[in-house]
Amino acid sequence: MSWRIIFTAAFFFLNACSVTPEKPLQDFQLTSRQHLQQLQDWAFEGRLAVVDENDSVSLSIVWRHGQDRDDIELAGPLAQGRTKISVSPGQVTIDDGESRNVYLGEPEQVFAEQLGVDMPVGALKFWVLGVNEPKYSYTEQPGGFLQSGWLVIYREMQKANSEVLPKKITAEKDRAKIKLIIDQWEI
Structure with missing residues (x-):
């Protein structure tokens, strides 16, 4: 088989994948x-x-949520820069593999001070499920809602057991933008 045939077949295959709505x-x-x-x-x-206006980062994420604790594992490309974050009421533990530090305070404040990111951690544990954070008011928008200044849009949903849960989510506030693609749910 010639390289021209292989290249042509690969070109049409990749184009077919890219236009899947x-x-x-x-x-x-x-x-x-x-x-x-x-x-x-x-x-x-x-x-x-x-x-955000200063930086951009792409990571893999594994998030385990329990009744009183969230464990979030982040890793850069090729699993480099692995960081484990545990969030419980009033406390955030960050373990970057070299040091393990415990911070007292609200998760959003700790993330901003220690990691330099505007991340609505308390609300995200609801937003990833496709629902608003119940403590705060919200306004429905086409495909999502506006809450605490963040516009949360659900671009694609997926079936997980008997539930329909988000697959692609974006959240934007001012110049900060969070994009999340969920490959696998466990509920």
């Missing part, structure tokens, strides 16, 4: 999802991108 935004319905705010144990694996 995402599920339309109207698939997301916030009002039918409120029961997920009560979900106590879940986990997912995926990819995370965080962008």
Whole structure:
């Protein structure tokens, strides 16, 4: 088989993959999802991108949520720069493999001071499930909602056991943008 035939076949295959449409935004319905705010144990694996006016970073993410604790593992390309973060009420532990530090305070404040990122950690544990954070008001938007200044949009949903959960999420506030692609759910 000639290289020209292989190249042509690969070109058409890759083009066919790239035009696969995402599920339309109207698939997301916030009002039918409120029961997920009560979900106590879940986990997912995926990819995370965080962008602000100063920096951008792409990471793999594994997030395990329990009743009183969230364990988040982040790793850069080729699993470099692995960081384990544990969040419990009033405390954040960050282990970068070289040192393990415990910080007292609200997770958003600790993330901003120690990691230099504007990350709504308390709300994210709800947003990743496709629901609003119940403590704060929100305004529904096409494909998502606006909460605490963040516009959260669900670009694609996926089936996980008997639930429909997010696959592609974006959250934007001012010049900060978070993109999350969830490859695998465990509920």
